[in-house]
Amino acid sequence: MGKKEDLAAHIRAIKRAWEEMEPGRAERASLSRIRYLEQQAEKLESKPELDKTDKETGTSTVERSRPSTQGSLTQGK
Known part of the structure; x- marks a missing residue:
């Protein structure tokens, strides 16, 4: 067996072993992952469109959803 097979x-x-110690753990984990992914999908759907194209000029502008953090990177030194 190779390393990947051994690890798997x-x-x-x-x-x-976890499932034997705590029956139902795998099912609860699966449901938890599904709920998390659904929440993330809802967040993505509710965000405003970030990339808008000016129909007259054909140029694209990108709006920032939060302020830039470039200045704060050097302030803590």
């Missing part, structure tokens, strides 16, 4: 087998063994 080790991870499967850990997951089996």
Whole structure:
């Protein structure tokens, strides 16, 4: 077996041990991941469009959703 196969087998063994110690853990984790992904999808859908194209000139402008942090990087030194 190669390193990748060894690692995969080790991870499967850990997951089996967790499930034996705490039945239902894998199912709860799966549901938690699904809820998280749904929340992230909702956040993306509710954000305003950031890249807008000026229809008259054909140029594109990008709006920032938060202020730039370039100045704050050097202030803490």
